[in-house]
Structure formats: C-alpha cells, structure tokens
Amino acid sequence: MLRRPSLIRLLVAAALGLALIGAGPLAPRAAAAERSNPKVVLIVGPVGSVTPFYRRLADEAAAAAAKLTSNVVKVYSPNATWPAVKAALKGASVVVYLGHGNGFPSIYRKQLYGRTQNGFGLNPYAGAADAHQYFGEDLIGSQIKLAKDAVVIFSRLCYASGNTEPGLAEGTLAQAQQRVDNYAAGFFRAGAGAVIADAFLPPSYYVASVLRGTRTIDSIWKNAPSRNDHFLRFPSQRTKGAIAQMDPEQVDSGFYRSIVLKAKLTSSQVVGNAVRPGSQPEIVLEPTLTGLGVTFGAPDLTTPPTVGAKTSLTLPVAADAAGLLPDKLMVGTRWDRLDGGPAAPAGPAAPDTPAAAASPGPAAPGDDPGTTAAEPPPIDLVTPERTGEIVAPVAAKKLKGGGIEVPVLVPTNPGLYRLVSTVHQADGQAFDAATQALIPALVVRVTGPLTATYTTAPTATASAGAPFSLDVVVTNLGRSAWGNAAEVHRVDAAETVPASRAILVARWVDLGAAAIGASTPAGTLASSILPAGLAPGKSIALDFRMTAPAAAGEYLLVLDVVDPKTGSLAAAGVPPGIVRVTVIR
Known part of the structure; x- marks a missing residue:
C-alpha cells in the first residue's frame, strides 16, 4: 500500500511555517518582501463537485500570501477564462493553479500536442462552470509573460508531477520524468524559474515559503511536509540549463512530487524580481458575436x-x-x-504505455493550516x-x-x-x-449498431377474429442494411446472389387477468416482408395486415424486425414497438 504524508506532520510543519511569517527575526525580511510587493495569482479551474474544495485551498494560500504582499489576485471558476487568466498572470511572481491536468505521455495522444497539453483547464467562457477547455504549453509560452524567475505551483493535478489519473497505469519512471519535464516547459518559456507540482500538500506552504525570501527554492521543495526522501535528479530535456527532480512515494511509483528549476534559484531572487504593477488594471474582454444580427x-x-x-x-x-x-x-x-x-467514454487511443501499477485514488489531506473547518472527505x-x-x-x-x-x-x-x-x-x-x-x-x-424504430398509433381497436390493419413506419437507425439486394458476381461465369429481406413480425400478448403477459396461440402471429437491403436511415411505410385474436379483451401488439443475418432485433436488445389494442366482439 502506498504511503501518504502523515496528517500531523503536514499540519505541524505548515503551521510552524505560517507562525513565522510575521514575527521574530524574520520580520525584517518579511517587510522587505512586502515592499517589493510581488504579485501572487491563484487560479482555480472548473472541476465539478470538488471546485469548492479547491477554492478553499486557494483561499488559504491567498490568506498566507496577503501577510507578505498586497498584490494578490484570485481567478476562480466559473470566471477562470483564458482572457482573465492571461491578464492576471502578467508580471506574476508566484502562480498557484488547482484544476484539471492534461499532460504527455498519456493514453489520449501518441504525440505531444502543445495546444492543449501541459497547461491549464479553464472555463471556455465566463459562467461555464460545467465544462473546461485546455490551454496548453504553446499558448502559455507565447502569450503569458510572468515576472522573471517566477515560481509556478501545481496542486492536485494529474500528470504534472509525473502521475497519470486514478485508475490508469502510471507507466515507467522514464515516462513519469517526461511528464514532469513537459509540463514545466511552457511556463519556463513564459519566464518561470521554477515549476513545482505537489499533488497533496496544500499550496499555502509553498506560497508562504517563497514570499518570505529566506531560502533556496530547492530547499523549500525538499523540506516540504510531504517529502518522501526518495529524491532523484535529471537534467531537463525541454528547458536548457534547468534541473528536474522527483520525490516519489516509492523508488519507482507514486509520482506525486516534482520540481523543475534553475540551479541555485533563491526565493529572494523571486521576490526581488517582482514587477512594479501598472497604474491601470488589465482590461479583460471576451470576444462576442452579439450585436451583429x-x-x-x-x-x-x-x-x-x-x-x-x-x-x-x-x-x-x-x-x-x-x-x-x-x-x-x-x-x-x-x-x-x-x-x-x-x-x-471519450474514446481515447489505445494505451501505448506498458502495464504497470495503477495510479491510486488518493485521499485529500486533512484540514489545512490556519483553518477550523471539519476535515473534508x-x-x-x-x-x-x-x-x-x-x-x-x-x-x-x-x-x-x-x-x-x-x-x-x-x-x-x-x-x-x-x-x-x-x-x-x-x-x-x-x-x-x-x-x-x-x-x-x-x-x-x-x-446501437442494430436499431429500429416503429412509428404508429399507440392504441387501436379491433373486432375479435376479424381482419385488422395497422399503419406502421419502420425505420432502420442502425449501422448496416437489413438483408441485401440481389448481387451479380462474375468469376469466369456469372453468379447471382439472391436478395435477402428482413421481416416485420408481430405477436399478440394477452393482458387478461387470467393470463397476464401470455402469448396467444401461434396462429395469431403476423408478418410482413420488408424491402431487400433496407439501408441505414431509410424508412418503409406499411399497411400491416393481420387477424385479431378470437377472444375479446386487452392486448399488446409487440412489433419486431427479424434480419436474415442477425435474427431478432428485440432479442439483441433493441426495444420493440408496442401498441395497446382493445379487441371487442
């Protein structure tokens, strides 16, 4: 069983870190950080029913940031659109993102697709809380301008730390390393100096630690309460000069902590590179077609x-x-x-990762530092x-x-x-x-692939033992024809394949008190031959003639198509046509 960070360890370490923010020997450094006023941006993408929980984590990180800077910006679903996020990130020194992750390698694509992978999952437009759209590394690297050496923090993401998704295979360590390296690349092109992915530790720890400006970014990450002490290091293949590190739960599995950073980057550099805010706020405009008629x-x-x-x-x-x-x-x-x-299902391509342990469905950590709310499920x-x-x-x-x-x-x-x-x-x-x-x-x-619809009156009246007709339109809504038209093949000599036809059949079901659901004698069955090779999407209107049962009462007339190749469609799970018929004397 994979080990999770101790809840007490997380709480004690994070609480001690927050307690040091505004008091004791670190107070002068905190004041200096506040004077530089680094911009902190917190983004919460749409994640369905857990969006409120993610907002809570972001709010706690925002509260920690507010003790060290007055420049804190929140962009939360349902208003976390690409224009809003792009405007907010201009000049940001610390970025926190909680939401959907979409990285590479994955089962969804055989090649990296920078338009949607390794970035954010955001609301496609303001108010669209029930959907998300991916904005990947290509857009981030070309349209976002962070402060120099900004720190980007991913919390509770799939793929960013090398993991996959709950229930899917993690793949190999080499694939996990690719995911870590890929997810950071676009943010480095946007100006970042470090990209941290920690799936379970509340982001308030990293926000407070970076803004205090007293330690290296490497030390902040390595000494996080979520540490596993399984550190491994490798050079980035995507970002020149950057170093990637991982700290899996086991030596080769449980990929939930990672960092890609410039060597020797310090939090004081991050704080010191803060961009002076402009005199006017960024104007966020969404494109529109309204007003054009x-x-x-x-x-x-x-x-x-x-x-x-x-x-x-x-x-x-x-x-x-x-x-x-x-x-x-x-x-x-x-x-x-x-x-x-x-x-x-989304219909992804077949997995091209070798069989491996599945990514577990981890539990969220308990209460975050500085809160009194009950522990979430x-x-x-x-x-x-x-x-x-x-x-x-x-x-x-x-x-x-x-x-x-x-x-x-x-x-x-x-x-x-x-x-x-x-x-x-x-x-x-x-x-x-x-x-x-x-x-x-x-x-x-x-x-389904075999589907028929029967359009007819829902009720009818017939005389006992007398001829009875019903107007029925039968439609083939499946993916293949019913039967086939006559075909001529020529292999030295002409050979004719005769046409085959489906049949519309009906049976009477007696609803009388003495025989609920009982079929009437076989002689009361009816059938009608359909055109040969009735193609998908085609319909045929029939004057369906039969003889009503000899006994008066209430009946169901059950309609079914029997295909010469596949047999009864009702037996294959296709709903039959149903007509309630009152038989009178």
Missing part, C-alpha cells in the same frame, strides 16, 4: 447517431447573416447524458478527460447555403443525450456567454 437555427446531424459513428453537426445561419461571421471559426461539442445511464485527483465536461474545439467548415459544419464522434454508449455546441475564434478562444446562448442545444437519441 447573427442567429443560429436548430442544429442537426447529417447521419443517424449510432454508437461510435462519425457524423457531422450543422449549425444553420441565415444566408444574409452568414457573411457577418468571421472567416474562420472553431466549434466545440460535448455530449451530456440525460437518461441517467453510464457516461460515454477523501477526494481523488480529478480525471481530466471526462466526457460531458471537456470542450475541444475543431475547425468548422462554412456551408454555401449559410451556416457551419463540424465533424462529430457519437458516444459509444446508447442513450439520450444533449449535444451542446460552443463557438470559438480561430485561435480556440470561446466567444462570450451571450454568444453561446444563441446556439440551441440538440437532444439526440444515440442508438
């Missing part, structure tokens, strides 16, 4: 939504308004499950790729008749979903909430 029609899918299928989503726009849209747009889509079934690190939460925009194609179209992958579990679309600029940044409100959601029934 653009409205979106009801979205639609171009092919039936069967499990795992590739299809396209169209967002109609009036032709006269389509010219008002930017030349290039991106659209993100996500599937929200509505019927309480299992969430659809155990909380796992958050799994980054949770379907229904992640927003991953892709390039949209403009349609000639107006509107836009994007490819969509249908979930792999059948059920009822809400398909939510978000519109983004060409750089991936989402338009504001007012723009997103212009796009209607689409409720979609995702069907």
Whole structure:
C-alpha cells in the first residue's frame, strides 16, 4: 500500500511555517518582501463537485500570501477564462493553479500536442462552470509573460508531477520524468524559474515559503511536509540549463512530487524580481458575436447517431447573416447524458504505455493550516478527460447555403443525450456567454449498431377474429442494411446472389387477468416482408395486415424486425414497438 504524508506532520510543519511569517527575526525580511510587493495569482479551474474544495485551498494560500504582499489576485471558476487568466498572470511572481491536468505521455495522444497539453483547464467562457477547455504549453509560452524567475505551483493535478489519473497505469519512471519535464516547459518559456507540482500538500506552504525570501527554492521543495526522501535528479530535456527532480512515494511509483528549476534559484531572487504593477488594471474582454444580427437555427446531424459513428453537426445561419461571421471559426461539442445511464467514454487511443501499477485514488489531506473547518472527505485527483465536461474545439467548415459544419464522434454508449455546441475564434478562444446562448442545444437519441424504430398509433381497436390493419413506419437507425439486394458476381461465369429481406413480425400478448403477459396461440402471429437491403436511415411505410385474436379483451401488439443475418432485433436488445389494442366482439 502506498504511503501518504502523515496528517500531523503536514499540519505541524505548515503551521510552524505560517507562525513565522510575521514575527521574530524574520520580520525584517518579511517587510522587505512586502515592499517589493510581488504579485501572487491563484487560479482555480472548473472541476465539478470538488471546485469548492479547491477554492478553499486557494483561499488559504491567498490568506498566507496577503501577510507578505498586497498584490494578490484570485481567478476562480466559473470566471477562470483564458482572457482573465492571461491578464492576471502578467508580471506574476508566484502562480498557484488547482484544476484539471492534461499532460504527455498519456493514453489520449501518441504525440505531444502543445495546444492543449501541459497547461491549464479553464472555463471556455465566463459562467461555464460545467465544462473546461485546455490551454496548453504553446499558448502559455507565447502569450503569458510572468515576472522573471517566477515560481509556478501545481496542486492536485494529474500528470504534472509525473502521475497519470486514478485508475490508469502510471507507466515507467522514464515516462513519469517526461511528464514532469513537459509540463514545466511552457511556463519556463513564459519566464518561470521554477515549476513545482505537489499533488497533496496544500499550496499555502509553498506560497508562504517563497514570499518570505529566506531560502533556496530547492530547499523549500525538499523540506516540504510531504517529502518522501526518495529524491532523484535529471537534467531537463525541454528547458536548457534547468534541473528536474522527483520525490516519489516509492523508488519507482507514486509520482506525486516534482520540481523543475534553475540551479541555485533563491526565493529572494523571486521576490526581488517582482514587477512594479501598472497604474491601470488589465482590461479583460471576451470576444462576442452579439450585436451583429447573427442567429443560429436548430442544429442537426447529417447521419443517424449510432454508437461510435462519425457524423457531422450543422449549425444553420441565415444566408444574409452568414457573411457577418468571421472567416474562420472553431466549434466545440460535448455530449451530456440525460437518461441517467453510464457516461460515454471519450474514446481515447489505445494505451501505448506498458502495464504497470495503477495510479491510486488518493485521499485529500486533512484540514489545512490556519483553518477550523471539519476535515473534508477523501477526494481523488480529478480525471481530466471526462466526457460531458471537456470542450475541444475543431475547425468548422462554412456551408454555401449559410451556416457551419463540424465533424462529430457519437458516444459509444446508447442513450439520450444533449449535444451542446460552443463557438470559438480561430485561435480556440470561446466567444462570450451571450454568444453561446444563441446556439440551441440538440437532444439526440444515440442508438446501437442494430436499431429500429416503429412509428404508429399507440392504441387501436379491433373486432375479435376479424381482419385488422395497422399503419406502421419502420425505420432502420442502425449501422448496416437489413438483408441485401440481389448481387451479380462474375468469376469466369456469372453468379447471382439472391436478395435477402428482413421481416416485420408481430405477436399478440394477452393482458387478461387470467393470463397476464401470455402469448396467444401461434396462429395469431403476423408478418410482413420488408424491402431487400433496407439501408441505414431509410424508412418503409406499411399497411400491416393481420387477424385479431378470437377472444375479446386487452392486448399488446409487440412489433419486431427479424434480419436474415442477425435474427431478432428485440432479442439483441433493441426495444420493440408496442401498441395497446382493445379487441371487442
């Protein structure tokens, strides 16, 4: 069983550190740090039900920082958008981020994708608390400007310290080292001098220790209350001159503590390099399409939504308004499950990491220093790729008749979903909430590979023993045709493969008190032959003729399709058609 940091050890060490902040021999140093007024930025991304817990950890780190600097900025979900975070990070000396982590190597991509990996998981637009969008190392390295030698602190992230996700294999030590090195690279390009990832220690320890300006960054990390004393060191392959270190729980597993830093970097250097704040606050603007007169029609899918299928989503726009849209747009889509079934998996590529111990679901540490709240229940690190939460925009194609179209992958579990679309600029940044409100959601029934629907009246009346007909529209919503049309093959001589046809069958189920659910005699079964090779998405309207049961009463008429290749669709789990029929004399 993997060892966790002792709760008493965490509390005592962190409490002693906080007690030293404003008193005794360190007070002059604290005053000097305050005069330099380093900027501390605390970011909390959207993490579902644990967002309040993450905010609490960030608030405690902010309280520790406020004793040493007056320049403390909070950017919390649901308003932790890329524009807000980018503006807040300008000139920051200490950065704390709690939220989703998305690193590399992982099972989701075979090659590093800097647009979304090794960065932040943020709200795509202000108010979007139920979803997150990744902004990776490419954007951080090119658009963020930190104070010189800033310290970046990751708390409770997946991947940043070399780990993966709860329930997934950790992989090898070499892969863990790559994750640590990769996650730091973009932040070094943005000006950082050290990147610390400590999955379980509350970030208030690091914030207070750095701002006091009395120790080396290496010493602060090595002597943290969460230390395991399994230190290993290796040169960074991504950042020239930087040194990476890890402190796993075991020699080759439990990758929850890491640091990448410039050699001999001191906290006094970090504090001393603080940027003088500007006279005017940064203005945060989200792009918008409101006010242009653009409205979106009801979205639609171009092919039936069967499990795992590739299809396209169209967002109609009036032709006269389509010219008002930017030349290039991106659209993100996500599937929200509505019927309480299992969430659809994200459909990642097959893992390319060797079998190894799974990353455990660790418990959160107890109360943080300086709080009196009750100890929270155990909380796992958050799994980054949770379907229904992640927003991953892709390039949209403009349609000639107006509107836009994007490819969509249908979930792999059948059920009822809400398909939510978000519109983004060409750089991936989402338009504001007012723009997103212009796009209607689409409720979609995702069907299995074998699926039929039966459109008919829910009730009917028939005379006992008399001919009875029912208007039925049968639709193939599966992924393959029912039966096949006649085929001619030529191998030296012509060979004809005869057509095969599916059959619509019906049986009567007696609802009488003496025989609830009993089938009537076989002679009352009915059938109708369907067209050969009825293709996916095609329908056939039938005048379905049969004979009503001889006895009066209440019956269910149960409809099913029998395919010549796969047999009964109802037996394969496809819901049958049901009609309640009252048989009278």
